[in-house]
Amino acid sequence: MTQLQRLSVRSHEQVAPGVFLLCLSGGLTALPGQFVMVSVLPDSVPLSLRERPGEGFEPATALPACDPLLRRPLSVHDCRPGELVLLYRVAGRGTVLLAGRKPGDSVDVLGPLGQGFPLSASRQAILVAGGIGVAPLFYLARTLLEAGREVLFLFGAGEQAGLYRRRELALSGAEVRLATDDGSAGFHGPVTGLLREALGRNQGAVFACGPEPMLQAVAELCRAAERECIVSLEARMACGVGACLGCVVPVRRHGLAVYRRTCTEGPVFRAEEVYSCNPTCP
Amino acid sequence: MTQLQRLSVRSHEQVAPGVFLLCLSGGLTALPGQFVMVSVLPDSVPLSLRERPGEGFEPATALPACDPLLRRPLSVHDCRPGELVLLYRVAGRGTVLLAGRKPGDSVDVLGPLGQGFPLSASRQAILVAGGIGVAPLFYLARTLLEAGREVLFLFGAGEQAGLYRRRELALSGAEVRLATDDGSAGFHGPVTGLLREALGRNQGAVFACGPEPMLQAVAELCRAAERECIVSLEARMACGVGACLGCVVPVRRHGLAVYRRTCTEGPVFRAEEVYSCNPTCP
Amino acid sequence: MQPDLSVKIGRLELKNPVMPASGCFGYGEEYEQFYDLGRLGAIVVKGTTAEARPGNPAPRVAETPAGLLNAIGLQNPGTEEARLKIRRLARYGVPVIVNVAGHNTAEYCSVVEALSAETAVAAFEINVSCPNVAEGGLSFGTDPRTVFRLAGELRKLTEKTLIVKLTPNVTDITEIARAAAEAGADALSLINTLLGMAIDTRSRRPLLANLTGGLSGPAVKPVAVRMVWQVAGCVDLPVIGMGGICCANDALEFMLAGASAVAVGTANFSNPLVCPEIIDGLAVYCREQGFSAVRELVGLARRPAAHKAGGTGGCGRK
Amino acid sequence: MQPDLSVKIGRLELKNPVMPASGCFGYGEEYEQFYDLGRLGAIVVKGTTAEARPGNPAPRVAETPAGLLNAIGLQNPGTEEARLKIRRLARYGVPVIVNVAGHNTAEYCSVVEALSAETAVAAFEINVSCPNVAEGGLSFGTDPRTVFRLAGELRKLTEKTLIVKLTPNVTDITEIARAAAEAGADALSLINTLLGMAIDTRSRRPLLANLTGGLSGPAVKPVAVRMVWQVAGCVDLPVIGMGGICCANDALEFMLAGASAVAVGTANFSNPLVCPEIIDGLAVYCREQGFSAVRELVGLARRPAAHKAGGTGGCGRK
Ligand SMILES: Cc1cc2nc3c(=O)[nH]c(=O)nc-3n(C[C@H](O)[C@H](O)[C@H](O)COP(=O)(O)OP(=O)(O)OC[C@H]3O[C@@H](n4cnc5c(N)ncnc54)[C@H](O)[C@@H]3O)c2cc1C
Ligand SMILES: Cc1cc2nc3c(=O)[nH]c(=O)nc-3n(C[C@H](O)[C@H](O)[C@H](O)COP(=O)(O)OP(=O)(O)OC[C@H]3O[C@@H](n4cnc5c(N)ncnc54)[C@H](O)[C@@H]3O)c2cc1C
Ligand SMILES: Cc1cc2nc3c(=O)[nH]c(=O)nc-3n(C[C@H](O)[C@H](O)[C@H](O)COP(=O)(O)O)c2cc1C
Ligand SMILES: Cc1cc2nc3c(=O)[nH]c(=O)nc-3n(C[C@H](O)[C@H](O)[C@H](O)COP(=O)(O)O)c2cc1C
Ligand code: FES
Ligand code: FES
16 A cells, blocks of 8 residues: 655665665565655655654744655665665756665655556566666566566666676576676677577566667567567656656557556556557547 | 855754754854855755766756755854854754754855954953854854953843853853843843843943844943944845845944945944834835 | 634635645545545645546656646546546545636536536636637636636536636736636636746757646745735635645745635645645644634735734844 | 857857846955856846935845745946946956846936946846836836837947846736847847745744745746747847756756856855856866857757757656
């Protein structure tokens, strides 16, 4: 059930330049593919009147800070009882602020949100990550492996440093194949260069998260191979809970193009629904 | 000379409920009565493009936070080579944020600003503080004492807890007389109740800082006693350096009512100039 | 003693002055999981048109300093499906206000007519910020004559409380407010969003697919408070104030300026509990400041002698 | 290679597009201590009237979310003392733009006439947001005919670059922009402040002695960018964009929307070094993004195909 909670920072480390692993302690149970909306405001700022009495601040003045105004959507990178892990890349103001949070500080988290990855009965699965797209697929991989599935994890990035958490992935038991644009690790070229071969030897559905062009290429290969393909999308969000209609993506359902909310009906979609649809069609 | 500097927090302690003593290390030389404009934004926020290269953030995205937008004016509470001390009361959003700064964090300080207290040749001086008004008078007392003057320090507050730093004041060598509205320490009544007697036995000028009604009462007593009276005023400020004309106070000069900038021509004024003037006269 | 938080908007009695703003709360479904919607003073639903509308292409939202730009483009399921969602809200026993939108007068009329007999509907809020197709796309709400005509037509169609929601993108909002009042509106609500734009310096394109969008959130609060002050001073109708309200203190600013009730939009997105928190905060303020009813606060800032407690915080010499 | 930052505003050549905004930089005296003012593209001085003006009572400023309200009330030393201060600025070799204010047409004319032969003055910026006493106090800038007449009168009085500074408090800013252009203005600058208000919930009174004030700072940026976009699209004059600029990225938003130069106001207060930082930041951007001259950026966001690098940051599916 979606909750609004203050979780405490257990650890917070920079795992690559500008990429942080944030471990929060607290009881949030999420499925792989779900996400949370995180407030990036420093926790020294009282969020509401409610918190003020007795703190020595005058009632009418200790007002909420309001910039950055919106929460930031971040995928559940891992989740165990009492622990929620996020992996994020510093991309702008909000994530810069979040990166300043220290162990013991608290972080205001809304979640879990959205639909998780559909877990088919298939014995096998191919996961395709591009860069920070590894964030939700890490938890998916662990969940599938613990359910006894065979996971082939294709992981691409610009350069070796962009292959975040590849060691932990390999340790988890997944078969990890790397690709880099500059050839500094694994296959020299796009991660889709690994997918064709993979589709030959693994019969499972394909789960992909990464930059838009990568997702399109993955979807195209799967379509040609008639393989089920599930993608996790990003969209600018305001509320994260389905109320604002800000995060829509055009999808094709029963032959009709309609807008669907990435935060509520997504962020996980069937590739054929998303990529058969002209972005402005409805 | 006025400078823009990042000073580092040496210590930061709550000396009374909602009142903080902030020691900053760094080279700022100020006179008693001068003030600084402090940025209350957390220092994890890059302030400008300039600071970003090489930090792994993308150039066009790590933008300045902008709320609270303005710096906060705070008096120099004490100043020694390499150390700047501020004493402040949490009054609203900005000071709440400032109170979150921890040792080792940095604070962006603009100063010193404004005119200091005029130090007459007189052997004696009476300082009158109301509550947080002790902030600039503490440094004035120390400076006068070190110059061999005799300092009678009258200090009033609502209750004993509001007599911030009274022990340190007493240790400094000033003769300290207390007054509280509730009688919990010293004279039971307003600090002005101590001033009449003080004017009898100390021939020095009166320096006052505190709430507006107290300043008016002090000014009135001094006028009647024909004693020189200097007050330190507060005004809402935007720039702190004289450019915006936001902080004006009406004063009477050569018989004419004119607006003067609290940040530049003040915050220290002669009481007779300020209190002979109807607030909307010019 | 618990202060009396009830207020009246025309004949509409609200148990407290706090309601979510249209378009920021859907039809309530999403926020049910966070608290009992029965605590709200009223519920204002998404802008509703005659037929379903798909809305604008994405991206539809962009964050700005202390603000939010949106160009949702009135995506909504149309009157008949909205009716079902509104009936569902009846269980909370809270007045439901239907925000009405349209591209021409006929569309507004058709929505109001269709829902006028619906008992689950307590009032209509007429969103006159919609582009007026008959007048070349300029919003209905920028011309007093158009507002007068539109509100007058709708007045004939319903006995229910009729609220006209004003756009701030005008030279003189009091002119529009007077036109709505003369046409028989029971109340005015303001402000809708300010027209704005943001550009992504990486792609060098506007951040919204629609190019421009409506600005809301704390950034616009000073403009909204000023307009509420102006309108409350020139028209003898209750005003519902909104624009950037994030906490009880903000709500109080609007009420002191002359608003009888307030709506909270964008703040729901960062804090889903903001509405009940504001309701609690208003009660705390009344108790601490010695007011037995929140309606005593309405317009207090307009009366120079109305200082009950406090002072100027040591700042400003008056 | 150092990118070329120079831009032209009519016949005025600026070595870079960054200038402080009027009223936020006095006559330069206060900021001399922070950096060499010779680095600026131009210097715009405080709004100047014929005679000295005392300005409004205090408090004159109030902070709002990501914004600032001010009601300075045109405090200034009058034309003759301003002349001396402007001459003093000549040492920096930077064009000085005089912001001109008045309560009636005659006052504007008298300032422009008095300073038109002054070699230290490079251009006039006409602040049409001043209350128009002849028209009952509504600002000059809200009526296209008044703007046309005023700009036309001033055009006759000076050969110097004439910039009309537009107020955002209007329904349709393009109408006013066109009126100024038709009257012979060489350039337009926008936006002046949005009319706003804030109320202190402790004293229950407006925070400004003047009740309302002008809103500036980051909060207004989306409104300003939208208006620059609209004006640059409808008038064939160079535009100086302003409103909430705090960093190079903000300046770029305005230039991409169509501004040939930018002015920085409120941000000077929080960061006295903001102008030189923005100048440096523009150079960094040009270098990193492969532009040899900053003027290539002007209006780029208006051309859908102008993506040179980047993408949409992974967000938005287009
Ligand atoms: C469902 C979902 C899951 C995500 N999971 C992760 C993750 O696990 N790790 C990670 O590093 N990133 C993730 N992202 C992207 C992440 O949300 C953005 O990088 C982040 O919001 C940028 O915020 P900022 O303030 O640093 O950047 P700014 O550019 O300053 O942000 C400005 C505004 O745009 C929005 N925005 C900017 N970029 C994006 C984006 N790519 N997607 C959505 N909104 C954006 C911000 O939320 C904010 O509202 C996810 C996005 C979505 C939608
Ligand atoms: C020259 C000078 C010296 C000062 N020295 C001290 C000091 O040493 N210790 C101390 O505790 N306080 C001092 N003050 C008061 C202090 O500046 C305010 O308490 C503080 O700015 C409040 O900020 P805030 O964000 O917490 O409150 P908010 O009420 O949220 O502030 C909102 C805005 O109003 C301004 N403001 C609010 N109260 C005041 C005030 N009383 N005076 C001026 N501006 C105000 C803020 O600066 C800000 O711009 C001084 C003020 C001045 C002018
Ligand atoms: C995402 C979003 C959707 C909105 N949709 C509507 C709408 O359908 N009808 C309407 O009258 N106003 C709509 N508004 C305007 C709000 O109701 C409100 O007037 C405005 O946002 C100012 O309040 P706020 O600052 O509290 O959000 C919408 C605002 C937002 C942010
Ligand atoms: C304190 C202050 C004083 C101002 N005085 C003037 C003025 O005298 N003349 C004028 O045309 N604009 C004046 N302005 C408006 C600014 O020049 C500018 O148009 C506006 O503030 C928006 O820019 P900003 O957000 O960067 O401040 C003033 C603004 C402020 C904040
Ligand atoms: S983010 Fe609001 S509906 Fe998805
Ligand atoms: S604060 Fe700007 S002139 Fe004093």
